[in-house]
Amino acid sequence: MHMADALLAPTVAAAMYVASGTAAGVSIHKLRKEDAPQKLPVMAVSAALVFAGQMINYTIPGTGSSGHMCGGMLLSALLGPQAGFLSMIVILTIQCLFFADGGLMALGANIWNMAFYGCFVGYYLLWRPILRSRLFKGLGVKGAQRSRIILASVAGCVLTLQLGAFSVVLETSLSGITDLPLGAFCALMQPIHLAIGLIEGLITAAVLLFVYESRPELLSGLSPAEDSLPAKRSLKATVAILAVLVLMVGGGLSLLASSNPDGLEWALFGNADAGYSENMGLDEENFGVSSAAAEKAGAVQEVTSFLPDYAFQGSDSAAGTSVSGIVGSAMVAGAAVLICLAGGFFRRRKANSHKH
């Protein structure tokens, strides 16, 4: 799900940087207030662990394929959402800088798609409410908590991956990169990520269960004392059930999308004539992108990608200039080759002069 630079327009990339930067700023502010300097090395070591852990191949029983782990839910369950978010930022930055996994400009978008949803949405909407709820009361204290961890991890991973995949679709479409209709793009992305999310959720649950068995105090968001829960917690249980329902509807929606892409597009965005900026406006309410930036992104995107569209199509002069463009590009390629030859020549001469 790491987006490359090429998939984004600069305005969208900048807007996503602003959004992710704001979330990071709030997190840093909150962590500073906590004043726990010993947390920094824990965050660093956990981040490094998740970075390496993402490379483990988990065999999926019954199939020949393998799955991987998503870091966001695991890190926020271990460190809390703010520290988890910062750790995810660092992981994504290192992946981008050293492994070209996700681009430098797309980093803001990648942080939003993979870290923000996993750490904040997953934690506050699912992980904590489910863990503090009274779900599975009949299974005994430990059994109930184990079941809650599994439910929260799976539901969290599925939901955050769905949101992330949907954001990838929105950001790419908004950048005017692909001619693929939004609905069809969704139909490609959402079902795949439903399956991935399910597997990632199970892997995350397995790791967290192990931690719960051996060192439960490491898990964040666990209710302080199992038996002294006040009765009003049942409200949270309701929230948890609601969340699961939302999840199932979401899953159903993505299945629906695969069979009827136009229907989804129509349902989500009214009609095709409404511009992308309106779509972004709708998105902004849900995801918290500042609306001025969103509008600007929409406007600039129209200028950068729609205008050439109209100017080029079918006009003969455009074809004429394009031929000269090709010839010019060939000359540029020639110049590049010349630069390479010159560089090689000078390096050889330098090497020779060192020998003498």
Add this chain to the structure above:
Amino acid sequence: MNKMQKALRELAEMDELAAQNSIIHRLCPTAKLLATVLYIAVVLSFGKYQLSGLAVLLLWPVLLFQLSGIPVHICFYKLRIVLPLVLAVGLFNPFFDRAILLRLGPLAVSGGFISMLTLMLKGLLCLMASFLLMATTNFDSLCASLRKLHIPGMLVTLLLLTYRYVGVMTEELAVMTEAYSLRAPGQKGLQVSAWGSFLGQLLLRSMDRAQELYASMLLRGYHEHFHYAPMKPFGPGDVVYLALSALFFLVLRFVPAAQLLGNLLLR
């Protein structure tokens, strides 16, 4: 060699490249970072049919590769990550956008085909630019310049610490994976019974390690501040480099140089 060993090798390779010495290596990291970001922004700002305008921008990374003496093939190796995703998105364009933009004799080129090529070229250019930045800049000094650019200290310190521990953790997991695969011959990946305990064991150990790490940081006088690598001053050479790069990008953004060159030749 398993995935983690490959990742370790890739990390070490980048470190070695960054430790070389050339005109580009000696520049201040801040100047290189700013030029790279500007370059990528200019590349991305091109419209989806402006292939020839984009092509001229290839000259900047080519020149830098030559000036710094960094081998290009390592960069192309990293393309394996960038290209599939870009292709997955771009490959549909020729099917949806069939308006003919250009006729080359009998060959009609559709808009979708051009926009796909533009997308691929953008992917290549952006990759080259960020690869060049990392291959010519020591990570410690890059972090120091991030701090100069007012990125919060907590984030930069975390970045440095994590980078330090990425090597350690990856190595540890590489050994564990190797050991596991030797005891489970013929099996692909981790069996379901070990899903939790494999990473969990290491996680518990790592938490203890983090406590020790903090203790050792305190013993060495850590107090909310981190000492970064000595900062290279932003000298006149850096100003010239940044100004020339910016001028080059902006001129090429607004002047269709490839077409002008072509017209000159065709006339």
